[in-house]
Amino acid sequence: MVRTRIAPSPTGFPHIGTVYQALFDYAFAHKYDGQFLVRIEDTDRGRFVEGAEDAIFSALDWFGLSEDESPRKAGPHAPYRQSERLEIYQKHAEDLLEKEHAYYCFCSKERLEEVRNKMQAEKKIPMYDRHCRNISLADAKARIQAGETAVIRMKIPDNEKIVVPDGIRGDVIFDSSVVDDQVIVKTDGFPTYHLAVVVDDHTMEVTHVLRGEEWLSSAPKHILLYQYFGWTAPEFFHTPLIRNPDKSKLSKRQGHTSVTWYKEHGFLPEAILNYLALMGWTHPEEKDIFAFEEFIKLFEFKDLKPLGPVFDLKKLEWMNGQYIMAMQPETLKQHILDFNKDVQLDEAIVEKSIPLVRERMKTLPDYLAIAQFLFTRPTTYEKDLTESKELLMKVHTKLATVESWQAEVIGDAMVSLAGELGVSNSQFFMTLRVAISGNKITPPLNDSMELLGKDECLARLEIAAKQ
């Protein structure tokens, strides 16, 4: 049985890093007919952001990485929101307390602060000094009964080697002396990540835990917790973090972390997924472009590399362009229409323009940049046409005689006219191009003119000649 999960916190916009994780989790679970679940880690009430949870799910849906179990999809291990699982954590914390693997701590924030400062001043690693570690459970309970507030900390053993088996880099060994007596239940009764993640992954029967490398250093705490509970730990895979061009962790300042950004800038979810899959993983045949189904068939966690890759927007753009070129015209039309729904494009024109623009687009907004002139007359001209009035009127006269308004016929007429006038093709067509579109760079002119229609072209020529 394979069960994977992502465990995002509803603390902001959906992060591309979360999608990166979900991609592998989803692929792996589906490859082995397992389940992929989403658990919402909302134990930090201070950082909770309204609407963030919905945003996570719509991002997942957009990418086609929808989960099998989650708060919005009933499953055998509901609830899937940590804030609704408090009794479960309390029960397990109690268990740890009984087994003397955890203890109540009454230290104030101020005292903790002092201890930290002192240790820092002594150039020691700031760690809890275990001040409350030897208070008996009975005494502690009495104090709580009397109204004192406390957190629960886990007991870390002295001088023990803790082995974290990592599926990507092998066994990682930590000395327990560098691990702090971690708080596992806060004064507000909420668990911290460490307790919640272990309890949930176990009770939800998660078999493979894929998470960012930033968790590696706290993994020994989790290993210990599994031991304390007497549970078998899942397999861990700590994935490298996606980086900025300067190799630091991907940030808003240097890169684009929000899924929304990619959507708004006309990137296709399948292209993003394909690109992301290539970060740390290689297709056996070194293919760059492959279908998601193929990826699912091929992917193994163990093939992931431990190196933190730099996000290269240029390559994503190229890949997006590849997907656009390979797309069914009908599908591309729909994408263009959806992307520009605010401006209500004429569907018939969009449809006819697809063959003209598809290999010129890298992202969806490129469409209007290229094809705007098919919908609206130019208001400015990228080339001065004052010297070309005569030429344009001759073109007008010539075109007025064209009976069959087709690209090829238009083209023939133009070429012959250019010949008659002794104007080079490139000069001739450039002038005409600007007169019709306003732009120096356009899709093939004859086809564009066919699409525009005879009347419209003649009208535009007249207007341009008046410049």
Added chain:
RNA sequence: GGCCCCAUCGUCUAGAGGCCUAGGACACCAGGUUCUCAUCCUGGCAACACGAGUUCGAAUCUCGUUGGGGUCACCA
């Protein structure tokens, strides 16, 4: 700073001792096709961080150095 992870072209990577005068993709440059742009085709630039070992032989194994990253909360 302690601990942990990592180290092949600018970027993503192939490479699991001889197949490597290190391969592919993006980017970049040059040329060709073309009425512009794009597509497409040809070619080019460009890397094993450094130093010791081990070995007949190292990008591949070991150690060290350097560099980069992560982490040291009642946040996840």
